[in-house]
Amino acid sequence: MQSIEPSRIQLMIDQFVNQDLYIHLEMTTGAYAAHLDSSKHPAANFITNAVIRYSHGGISGSGPYRVGLKMDRGWIYAEGLTHYEESESDRLIMAGHDNEGKLVVALQLSREPF
Amino acid sequence: MEQQVLVILPHPDDEAFGVSGTLAKLLHNGAKVTYACLTLGEMGRNMGIPPFASRVTLPAIRKKELEASCRAIGIQDLRILGFHDKMIEFEDQDALNASIDALLQELRPSLVITFYPGYSVHPDHDACGAAVIRSVGKLPRNERPVVHCVAFSKNCEEELGKPDVTVDVKDFLKQKMESMQAHKSQFQAAELLGRKKLNDQEIRRRFGTEGYWTYKFES
Ligand SMILES: [Zn+2]
Numbered sequence: 644m645q646s647i648e649p650s651r652i653q654l655m656i657d658q659f660v661n662q663d664l665y666i667h668l669e670m671t672t673g674a675y676a677a678h679l680d681s682s683k684h685p686a687a688n689f690i691t692n693a694v695i696r697y698s699h700g701g702i703s704g705s706g707p708y709r710v711g712l713k714m715d716r717g718w719i720y721a722e723g724l725t726h727y728e729e730s731e732s733d734r735l736i737m738a739g740h741d742n743e744g745k746l747v748v749a750l751q752l753s754r755e756p757f
Numbered sequence: 758m759e760q761q762v763l764v765i766l767p768h769p770d771d772e773a774f775g776v777s778g779t780l781a782k783l784l785h786n787g788a789k790v791t792y793a794c795l796t797l798g799e800m801g802r803n804m805g806i807p808p809f810a811s812r813v814t815l816p817a818i819r820k821k822e823l824e825a826s827c828r829a830i831g832i833q834d835l836r837i838l839g840f841h842d843k844m845i846e847f848e849d850q851d852a853l854n855a856s857i858d859a860l861l862q863e864l865r866p867s868l869v870i871t872f873y874p875g876y877s878v879h880p881d882h883d884a885c886g887a888a889v890i891r892s893v894g895k896l897p898r899n900e901r902p903v904v905h906c907v908a909f910s911k912n913c914e915e916e917l918g919k920p921d922v923t924v925d926v927k928d929f930l931k932q933k934m935e936s937m938q939a940h941k942s943q944f945q946a947a948e949l950l951g952r953k954k955l956n957d958q959e960i961r962r963r964f965g966t967e968g969y970w971t972y973k974f975e976s
Contacts, residue, residue: 703847703880709880711844712847713844713848
């Protein structure tokens with residue numbers, strides 16, 4: 644993966660407007676968070692291959708980045724994104740990694756199921 | 758002539774710390790104050806200790822708290838604009854500006870209070886301030902209200918200098934403290950006032966003045 648270039652991400656977000664897309668949205672503090680630091684509250688969630696559609700969206704921030712996508716009746720939001728998969732042209736694959744390189748957050752969009 | 762003031766902030770409780778004393782003072786001096794709050798703060802993380810709010814009930818709880826805060830300050834005209842918390846920066850800019858334009862049109866305020874874009878820490882604060890500046894900036898120069906901005910980023914004084922407007926609100930601390938305390942789900946007493954109870958003198962020193970930067974439009 645490569646460090647996020649906001650202008651490239653924005654182009655892909657615009658390209659996916661108003662169509663049915665499969666989403667993978669995930670956040671995790673890691674299963675060992677509480678084992679390593681008892682003050683931490685371990686939590687995680689993900690949703691894979693739910694179908695969504697948004698009317699517009701954007702990327703903002705100066706890194707780590709935030710992405711918001713506006714749907715007919717709600718929003719999709721991810722904060723803390725640092726990297727994207729530069730080799731993918733038909734799918735938008737983004738993730739945020741902490742300073743140990745571990746994944747904390749992921750937001751992926753595709754016309755085909757993951 | 759009565760002064761019409763329009764306050765535009767994104768979250769219930771944004772009014773409490775920064776501007777409630779000023780608003781109470783303006784109202785005392787006969788101004789009319791309209792407070793447009795963009796969201797209900799429905800993505801807030803504070804749920805009470807132990808939690809008495811949930812993701813489902815938080816918006817209604819915060820709406821009640823906001824109304825109580827407005828009563829404490831004396832604001833009679835509260836507008837809840839219904840945008841989604843945390844999403845102001847991604848909102849359709851035309852829709853956002855249209856609702857601010859409509860308020861400017863309707864109220865023709867002489868003073869607008871909002872956040873200083875770029876110096877207000879939370880993305881919603883910055884995006885709210887930016888939208889207000891866009892809307893006011895579109896008005897012809899001679900019809901533009903004065904815009905007083907709240908800023909609190911670490912670099913704000915370094916880059917903007919000291920606030921050019923400071924308001925002594927020591928006579929309005931009762932309203933200000935009640936406004937803050939109205940947001941029960943958001944501020945535990947300890948978080949608000951520190952562990953120990955502040956005496957009157959400490960409260961005056963800590964909360965007795967409110968500062969603003971007058972926005973300078975380029976053209
Ligand atoms: Zn706020």
